[in-house]
Amino acid sequence: MRILHTSDWHLGQHFMGKTRQAEHQAFCAWMIEQVRAHGVDALLIAGDIFDTGAPPSYAREQYNRFIVELRATGCELVVLGGNHDSVAMLSESQSLLAELGTRVIPGVCSELSEQLLVLHQRDGQPGALLCGIPFIRPRDVLHSQAGQSAQDKQLSLQQAIAEHYQQLYALAEAKRVELGGQLPIIATGHLTTVGASASDSVREIYVGSLEAFPTSAFPPAAYIALGHIHRPQKVGGLEHIRYSGSPLALSFDEARQQKEVLLVELDAGGLRQITPLPVPCFQPLLSLRGSLAELAESIKQAASQGTAETPVWLEVLVTSDDYLTDLQVRIEALCQGLPVEVLRVRRERGSASAGLTASAGETLDELSVSEVFSRRLQQEQLAPAEVTQLEGLYGAVLEQLRSPDS
Template identity: 45%
Template sequence: MFKVIHTSDWHLGQHFYTRHRKNEHQQFLDWLLQVIAREQVNALVVAGDIFDTSTPPSYARELYNQFIIGAQDLNCTLIFVAGNHDSVAVLNESKDLLKHLNTHVISQVSEKTEDALLLLQDDSGTPGLVVTPVPFIRPRDVLLSSAAQSGLEKRHQLGEAIKAHYQQLIEQARQLQQAQGLTLPVLMTGHLSALGVSQTESVRDIYIGSLDGFPASDFPNADYIALGHIHKAQQVAGNAHICYSGAPIPLSFDELNQPKSINLVCFEKDKLHSVEPVAVPCFQAMKKLKGNLNELEAQISGLDKETSIWLSLEVTEQDFLSDLQQRFQQMTENTAIEILQITRARKHRREVLADDYVETLNELTPMDVFERRLALEAFSEQDEKARIARLKTLFSQIETTLEQDSEPDGGSAP
């Protein structure tokens, strides 16, 4: 039995409103090492978004390095594949050094066979699995752009190019096996949006203006396809061998109702044997509460005051209250409870038209403000709507960079 753990979307260094996630990530990585040891896992595959930004803070890099060191006594091959959040330059800094620590880092699409194909061995030194680690594919990696092409043509061309790239890799994997007289299962990775999956608000579009989603039917006939980018664990189009493992910790409040897990993938002889989700423990209590002021106060008073809990509050009252944030802060004073987000419940469109509501900046995120400014413009053509999507993505990236610049490199909370 050859065992692989499939995980993705760690987002080390994430800045979550006013808090960092160092403690949660540290506990997750410690727990993951325990699972690897307990299950005697042969390989770990991280399918992209190791870091949250292209400029991760020093403590995030330390978590990454310390995890690799901690795995050295476990006889487990580590495979890190870049996602759209990851910097090629950052991953390449230690790539060559990590090869000597039984760790493979795939930072970008490469024509080198040693990066495109990995032949993994089991504890006895016998070949047990072929891995084709495909990182996040940028359009420039697989095709040449033409100014004369329409948006639809570019979308189609990119999809076909990614499909051809996968097909080329599966053929190379078969050729490798034929050359060595082997019959082994093949595991492929990917970091993209597949069609027919459920996303969350913390997932950023990565093919704006071009590829909406990659069809499951366009993946090659591999034994298991380990995907990253979507934070909700799920199969793709009902295919038990094409899976998103999901993010191991909630990266937004709307992910709280989603079970967090990693996939334990087992191969026997030359085929897939089983895919078993392993539930990830909760390392930071988080809750999303909704109601009017009295209802919210009652809900907050019912929480354990000694337990660290991060709250998102949705206020159903539409009256203008200038001291809203101060009221809630008083409710949690001298407790371990922290309120990270306060929003207003959205009214029905007719109600909004009939009753103009003035919001305060304390109730809005920077993206909320940006979207309200965009709403003042008239965008009707398809190209203009695509431009809105691109602008939102760029604004989100700038927002993340500014938050990261303001965060200290040390481990203490800001």
């Protein structure tokens, strides 16, 4: 049985004013190629298929088109709801998509058995059992109790989620016996686990309650396909508990990650092999840091990754020149004529203040305004005439501020 594990597509995402539509379209086409090339029996999307609960119409169209194209490959599709997804919106087309070989589990079902699925091989024979667990909202498994502390609520939610996994796994074991006792059992999840490494684009799920779910609370499934964390990784060093990560970089701190989907092979004995399939970069994305002089060279190097049709999207963090008021203009001048596009310019606040006081063990409160200006001026590489000119300008400004008519 061959399964392709992916998650966190975030269809419809706008990245600092930029649409990801072309990237998602290219990724969907690439996914169809992988399904055909590797003879995949079932594709699992472990949550956050959409970026918002009310995605734009083009994102819904991409979703539907992908399902139709995947059907032609003979591969089954299972879509699990994530914390970004709307249960109501995914439920709208649930019965219709079932006719196209796609099973959607938007949220926790009223009947637990509805979350237990039989996955089939291409010849129609059962190949695995799936405990299809989407993002679990506290209201799905908990009843509010008066007087509970924050710690009590966290423990109650953790226990309720663990119980949900155990109950569904028990149903799967019974179903396996019914079908002959030879099928591997797979589970999914959309949550943060203990030890998982997140990124800036990952939204906290359980604010003020469950911080992370321990791996010891998962049932002994042959493979556990997780979503929500965008960096691909094993959980706790365990081979069979994996985050596939997002296929696109969803924040600048993910820009240097190699994105991937996971090809998982199982048989009656359980997990056989996991093969990461690297996802091509459809839109270059880089975060650059340095002074203006350093950035000039960095931007030229970054430009080599872009084209006129697909410029590199840049985040620029300015360090030693962060006091300048015309940073945006200066950065735009450095990018002139290059296949790059700056989406965000940031100043490394505090760098100048730290440099002014660190060597002497002082704080800014201990320095006068004139001393701060003098110390800051000493950090610049200026000609004596320029220093004299700036000191004169500074003195004139101070004099004007002290004037009663100012």
